[in-house]
Amino acid sequence: MNALGTRGGEIDSWVRSNLFDQIPVALSVISRDYRIVEANSQFEDAYGDWRGRPCYEVCKDRTEPCMRCAALETFLDGKIRRREEEGVMRNGKQIDYLVQMLPMTRPNGEIPFILEMFTDITPVKRLEREKREAERMAAVGETVAGVAHGVKNILMGLEGGMYAVNTGIQMGDDERIARGWTVLEDNVTRISAFVKEFLDFAKGTATAVALVDPNRPARAVVDLFRERAAQAGIRLEEELQDGVPAAPLDEEGIHTCLANLVSNAIDACTLSDKERDFVVTLASREEDGVLIYEVVDNGQGMDYEISRKVFSRFFTTKGSDRGTGLGLLTTKRIVHQHGGRISFESKEGEGSVFRIELPRATLPALGAGPKDGTPETAGTTT
Amino acid sequence: MSGSKQAASPRAKRVLIVDDEPDVIGYLEMLLNDAGYETFTAGDGTTALEMARRERPDLVTLDISMPRASGTRFYKEVKKDPELAPIPVVIVTAVTGYGGDPYGYEKFLSHRSLVPPPEGFFPKPIDRDAFLAAVQKLLAA
Numbered sequence: 088m089n090a091l092g093t094r095g096g097e098i099d100s101w102v103r104s105n106l107f108d109q110i111p112v113a114l115s116v117i118s119r120d121y122r123i124v125e126a127n128s129q130f131e132d133a134y135g136d137w138r139g140r141p142c143y144e145v146c147k148d149r150t151e152p153c154m155r156c157a158a159l160e161t162f163l164d165g166k167i168r169r170r171e172e173e174g175v176m177r178n179g180k181q182i183d184y185l186v187q188m189l190p191m192t193r194p195n196g197e198i199p200f201i202l203e204m205f206t207d208i209t210p211v212k213r214l215e216r217e218k219r220e221a222e223r224m225a226a227v228g229e230t231v232a233g234v235a236h237g238v239k240n241i242l243m244g245l246e247g248g249m250y251a252v253n254t255g256i257q258m259g260d261d262e263r264i265a266r267g268w269t270v271l272e273d274n275v276t277r278i279s280a281f282v283k284e285f286l287d288f289a290k291g292t293a294t295a296v297a298l299v300d301p302n303r304p305a306r307a308v309v310d311l312f313r314e315r316a317a318q319a320g321i322r323l324e325e326e327l328q329d330g331v332p333a334a335p336l337d338e339e340g341i342h343t344c345l346a347n348l349v350s351n352a353i354d355a356c357t358l359s360d361k362e363r364d365f366v367v368t369l370a371s372r373e374e375d376g377v378l379i380y381e382v383v384d385n386g387q388g389m390d391y392e393i394s395r396k397v398f399s400r401f402f403t404t405k406g407s408d409r410g411t412g413l414g415l416l417t418t419k420r421i422v423h424q425h426g427g428r429i430s431f432e433s434k435e436g437e438g439s440v441f442r443i444e445l446p447r448a449t450l451p452a453l454g455a456g457p458k459d460g461t462p463e464t465a466g467t468t469t
Numbered sequence: 470m471s472g473s474k475q476a477a478s479p480r481a482k483r484v485l486i487v488d489d490e491p492d493v494i495g496y497l498e499m500l501l502n503d504a505g506y507e508t509f510t511a512g513d514g515t516t517a518l519e520m521a522r523r524e525r526p527d528l529v530t531l532d533i534s535m536p537r538a539s540g541t542r543f544y545k546e547v548k549k550d551p552e553l554a555p556i557p558v559v560i561v562t563a564v565t566g567y568g569g570d571p572y573g574y575e576k577f578l579s580h581r582s583l584v585p586p587p588e589g590f591f592p593k594p595i596d597r598d599a600f601l602a603a604v605q606k607l608l609a610a
Contacts, residue, residue, distance in 0.1 A: 236534075239563035240490055243594040247496025250597070254503065263499075270492050 113205035135177030148175040161188040183212035244274040302327045304342040321365040328372040340421040347414040348382035355386030378445040385438035481507040485526035487517040489535040514543035533562040548584040557607040559589030
């Protein structure tokens with residue numbers, strides 16, 4: 088900077104004397120024993136008196152060091168770190184901040200101090216939480232409306248069965264009684280299946296994440312549906328990329344997603360009024376750190392009216408003897424819990440492609456429940 | 470999913486039942502046949518429209534959420550067609566309106582577009598006596 092002559096020298100001197108105190112970011116410098124040895128006025132305004140006190144006490148109101156201390160890691164490996172943390176300010180208010188750790192490395196590699204930069208991200212975090220909560224409430228509303236819709240159809244079936252049995256008895260018509268009884272039995276079976284599927288949907292919070300080969304649930308799904316596809320005269324194929332490294336996934340959840348999509352694809356072929364060789368393909372691959380599953384069919388496809396509603400609510404085109412409309416909603420929920428997204432393309436009469444994309448960077452942590460916590464991002468060395 | 474059931478009277482009124490639920494179709498068929506009407510059925514909106522044009526029923530009972538053309542589309546097509554428009558349509562649906570209002574869909578259909586409101590509207594499961602009374606009144610007109 089000072090190579091620029093007078094102007095450069097002026098800037099250099101201003102930066103040296105003012106930047107630390109005037110930059111609109113809270114800054115502190117900590118030593119290896121977590122003591123704060125220097126801080127700017129922004130820091131002092133937010134967190135109060137810091138002189139000689141440890142960082143965990145000043146920023147977090149703790150009596151001992153944090154469990155996963157990012158500063159400790161940076162003292163050890165000299166890497167720049169960014170982390171989202173929750174702290175407590177001098178006025179006792181909770182704060183969400185983004186802290187970046189810069190090692191102050193001596194020429195001999197020794198790291199006596201770390202510069203910590205704190206950015207207040209409380210409003211962003213609050214919006215995030217509110218958005219998540221709103222989505223959750225919307226999903227609950229959709230779920231309840233869908234359950235009501237399904238139950239009403241089943242109730243109507245039960246009433247029809249009762250009507251047939253009652254009038255059959257009055258008329259002495261055994262055939263009518265038998266018919267009514269079958270309708271009653273079928274609808275009791277339907278409501279049992281419906282309740283099971285509904286519980287699968289509701290169970291959402293208990294996911295178990297483990298390091299698994301992403302192709303394993305895909306192979307299991309192909310095995311599961313091979314016979315059903317064959318019986319319907321549909322070729323079920325797998326195109327799974329070899330050598331995709333293991334990833335932290337809820338294997339059962341991914342299995343449910345793929346099973347729902349393959350089952351839908353087979354139905355789409357069965358319901359098509361075209362004459363052709365029907366093929367359903369389950370593909371997997373990794374592209375730029377994103378795990379991708381695709382289910383492709385050349386079945387009936389969807390017109391605009393239907394494709395608009397696919398994920399929007401409890402929607403089934405199959406009649407409730409074949410579907411409750413919960414499958415894709417469940418699939419969407421599981422994909423979101425994996426930090427991923429699901430999308431589709433469809434052409435009426437030609438077929439559909441459903442695609443699940445799971446970026447490795449946002450997959451849930453190992454052994455964790457569904458993704459809800461704050462992610463950590465480790466920076467790179469300079 | 471289409472066919473015709475004969476009722477006792479040779480001059481019976483004819484009702485087209487449109488629904489994708491076989492059990493609902495079976496129930497409405499039985500109910501209407503018992504009341505002396507002739508019935509025939511369609512399992513989706515597209516088939517229903519073809520049958521309405523061909524068979525000219527005296528009344529239609531219409532489900533809303535169905536595969537292929539939905540009940541909404543069928544209703545609009547019927548009410549826009551001067552030849553079909555006079556046929557009374559009784560909607561029988563499990564579709565629930567905003568906030569759980571069982572009549573929400575009727576309101577939606579009535580004030581949203583240029584089509585007139587349906588002649589009858591029954592949330593599933595139907596009130597059997599009220600349904601039959603409404604059908605009877607519409608067919609007597």
